[in-house]
Amino acid sequence: MLSIATFNLCNLGADAPPARLAKLGAIAARDLGGPDILAVQEIMAETPPMPDGQVPADLAYQALSAAVVDAGGPRYEFREVPPLLHRDGGMAGANIRVGLLFDPLRVGFPDRGRAGPEDSTGIRLNGGRPSLTLNPGRIAPLHPAFAGDGPHHWAPSRKTLAAEFELRGQRLFVIVCHFKSMRSLTRREEDYAKKQRHAQAEIVYYFAADLLACDPRAAIVVLGDLNDVPGSKTLKILKGDLFHNLLEDLPRGQGYTRRHGGRPQALDHILVSPALRLGAAAHIPHVNSDAGPGKPEPASDHDPVLARLPVCVNLDA
Template sequence: MFTIATFNLCNLTANASPSRFERFGAIITNELGGPAVLAVQEIATEGVTPSRTPVPADPTYRALIAAIAAAGGPNYLYREIPPLAGQEGGMVGANIRVGLLFDPIRAHLIDRGDSGPEDSTGIRLSAGSPSLILNPGRIAPTHPAFAGDSHRHWVPSRKVLVAEFTVAGRALFVIVCHLKSMRSLSRREEDYTKKQRHAQAEIIHQFATDLLACDPGAAIALLGDFNDVPGSKTLKLLKGERLHNLLDDQPRGQCYTRRHGNQPQALDHILISDALRHGATAYIPHINSNLRPGQREAASDHDPVLAVLPALAPHNQELKTPVSFARASG
């Protein structure tokens, strides 16, 4: 069974404790069943870096991949586009960004072009099929909604990563987001934040719409930490009429991915196009948000979200379901 997941790793650096990497390895391998594609947020770097210098996080990815392999998971590859120092928001000095881990046996990626932090990818139509000009690439990284705009009181925020995979002979477009944080110090600042997040959502949705205009049957997964909840304007803008949020199918009492002031929230989402909807199911293992005081330390302040996408399973492939998913749905 083809699976894809999203996981906010809470400012994970290569200098994190070995036990934290071990927990992530166990979660990704056992709770998520080693998804074919894993979108990650808040991969971080440490150290002082000159402003506007690219800051790759290769040691962090390598340590995470090693922990997953040690737990019995896939031998992942990774892709990111390193941000410019101080231009992605988040914890000061961490230079958090989004990235992708993928199992090359199940999801094949052909790198195309040499995309930099401020380069925007586009869509090329060839023989009736869309493809990315830069793969992986960023979506409108210099737009004020992502780069910041002092006149609108917008600050630099995480950029969007998009990648084109080949899965069972067809193209899969994966769009990874970590939208502007909800944290605000005043009502006015909260209003600025919402407007920036809504602008980000409109840009991302337009890119997905452009793919679907080229091919109405395009397979698109839009996932990550959207920093907003189901039913919000942000989610409505992202979904539009062409995408479906798999969390909308979840029982109300199980639909959350973190807690704020002990109140459950669903901030992490997986949206899919119609081509992927047949039999698609989501699962949220509450391995972090349900920990009680005195229990082991949470690996992250977010739970992952897993999607099973039967539409992408090869016809001759034995269908396998993650143990935790089978337990939850059986």
């Protein structure tokens, strides 16, 4: 079995308080069992940009990885495509982005090309099977749904990251999302945000569907903070007729990942392609959303979601 998790880290930077880093490391190592792959959202970097305008977050990933090791978890490597300064939305000046951490003793990562923040990865056939032209790479980062668009009243948003892993001769495609925020001041702004999420979901769905068109047995995971709930139009578009949301298999009352005004919400999801559905199962440790009076300060405003998938891992690596 392969373990994979998604976790919104709530604007985590390298300068996070040691106590918060320790909590996050313990969640990854103990509550999630040190997943083979950990997809993260809201990794931030406030450092001055590189000469090319990119803002990498290496120090934040390294701090998180060290915290996981200190808690008894694996020594993760990481991959990302750094954003351009102030181009991906989120908290002002934070330059938040999505990224991937993985255990190199369990899975392989065939790096391919050097994707820039405005480069879009594509799909090519290699030996009759699909692979990514850039690994990792962004999906349509210049599309108005991600880059922003004045006429639609769409703001710049986090870009989606696609990655390809190797697991004992098998390929696993992982697509990490952090769709447009639900935050809005008016009903009109809320409608604009919904339509932007719908457009983002459509782009990601068709990219994943193209992978399946090349290989109907392709192992694909689409996951992240989708900023919408099961049954919403966003999730219906993203699922289409091809993907299954593992949160839908959880017992009633268990499938929430945060609270808004005290009410539970499911905003973080893991969707799988048909090849992974049989035997796949999700689990949500409510380590943050159930925090309250008399309990320790939560490490994030979201719970992680963990999935175990029927994929052979390379234990001999």
